[in-house]
Amino acid sequence: MAWSRPSAEHVAMAAAGLWLVLCSVLHAATGVTVPPLFSLAPLIMATVADERRTAVFAGTAVALAIGTGWGHGTTGDVNYWIRVATLCAISAMAVVVAGIRRRREERLARMTAIAEATQLALLPPLPPEMTGITIAARYRSATHEASVGGDLYEIIPTGHGIRVIIGDVRGKGLDAVRLAGQVLSAFRRSAVAMRAMEQVAGEVGRAIEPHLGEEDFVTAALAQIAPTGELTIVNCGHHPPLLRHRGDLQPLTNGKAALPLGLADDFTAFTTTWSSGDRLLLYTDGLVESRDTHGDFLPQDVVGTALAAPDCDQALDTLIRAVHQHTGGHAHDDIALLLLEHGASPRSSANGHTPAVPTAAAP
Numbered sequence: 004m005a006w007s008r009p010s011a012e013h014v015a016m017a018a019a020g021l022w023l024v025l026c027s028v029l030h031a032a033t034g035v036t037v038p039p040l041f042s043l044a045p046l047i048m049a050t051v052a053d054e055r056r057t058a059v060f061a062g063t064a065v066a067l068a069i070g071t072g073w074g075h076g077t078t079g080d081v082n083y084w085i086r087v088a089t090l091c092a093i094s095a096m097a098v099v100v101a102g103i104r105r106r107r108e109e110r111l112a113r114m115t116a117i118a119e120a121t122q123l124a125l126l127p128p129l130p131p132e133m134t135g136i137t138i139a140a141r142y143r144s145a146t147h148e149a150s151v152g153g154d155l156y157e158i159i160p161t162g163h164g165i166r167v168i169i170g171d172v173r174g175k176g177l178d179a180v181r182l183a184g185q186v187l188s189a190f191r192r193s194a195v196a197m198r199a200m201e202q203v204a205g206e207v208g209r210a211i212e213p214h215l216g217e218e219d220f221v222t223a224a225l226a227q228i229a230p231t232g233e234l235t236i237v238n239c240g241h242h243p244p245l246l247r248h249r250g251d252l253q254p255l256t257n258g259k260a261a262l263p264l265g266l267a268d269d270f271t272a273f274t275t276t277w278s279s280g281d282r283l284l285l286y287t288d289g290l291v292e293s294r295d296t297h298g299d300f301l302p303q304d305v306v307g308t309a310l311a312a313p314d315c316d317q318a319l320d321t322l323i324r325a326v327h328q329h330t331g332g333h334a335h336d337d338i339a340l341l342l343l344e345h346g347a348s349p350r351s352s353a354n355g356h357t358p359a360v361p362t363a364a365a366p
Contacts, residue, residue: 153179170223
């Protein structure tokens with residue numbers, strides 16, 4: 004029979020109970036009564052338990068302190084009652100602290116649940132394969148708290164081929180989340196309606212313009228993978244996608260600077276080709292702007308080495324570990340990664356979520 008690991012609250016209850024027993028044994032063996040020593044029990048409980056259980060141990064501590072003093076005949080001593088009053092004050096404070104801690108933990112749990120649901124909307128579950136293209140995705144937050152960033156991605160099959168967007172909204176918090184949602188909604192509509200990718204980008208830019216603040220903008224890279232093997236790229240002020248072809252890693256760019264979404268609505272597309280076994284990496288700036296303790300960026304050859312892994316999932320996992328090692332675990336920005344492989348065999352999962360059905364997404 005397997006034994007379950009005791010919870011922190013059970014451990015605290017055992018420790019607090021043992022401490023009360025030890026204090027009582029100390030009095031019985033030596034006749035020495037120090038009421039404030041009993042206060043350690045409710046303080047222990049306050050670290051992990053709610054106020055009700057803490058109050059039980061607080062009341063027990065006070066009762067034992069008074070009982071031992073009564074048995075020792077020290078209840079007539081004013082100093083004794085001062086020590087008991089100190090015990091009562093500490094115990095009451097422990098109950099209050101336990102209540103404050105519980106409410107904060109409940110608030111944090113609600114915030115975390117909301118953050119996870121919101122992040123899932125911006126980084127939706129992806130199918131592991133779509134029309135012969137293997138798909139893998141990863142997202143890693145720079146913080147462990149319930150902070151939601153503005154990274155986003157989506158893949159939609161259309162009559163023109165698979166259409167992809169990855170983007171990064173300036174800033175964090177609810178404003179960034181709202182704007183990222185507007186970007187995704189506009190992309191889902193325009194990706195199936197517009198014939199050309201530059202039209203898709205322009206439509207997204209115009210759709211989000213009414214929702215932008217004075218300093219808001221969205222960098223994005225859009226890609227279309229045609230059934231013929233052509234890759235069409237539209238860059239909107241974003242880091243260029245990386246194509247791994249026959250072991251070489253090259254950025255896909257036409258050499259022209261482009262403004263982000265919201266600052267322009269006229270974009271230029273360029274077309275290239277890829278072949279079976281090639282891999283296309285789309286990413287947010289948390290990848291290439293990762294710095295080590297000396298301020299050096301992540302070398303591109305590290306990215307190339309990671310992308311040489313046997314399959315897409317291993318490639319992204321290796322890349323995430325490489326970033327963690329490079330930054331020493333102190334990343335300063337979130338990272339969203341999309342890796343597409345031409346003509347590879349499908350797998351059972353793409354990014355750890357239940358795969359979405361590969362049909363056109365609703366707006």
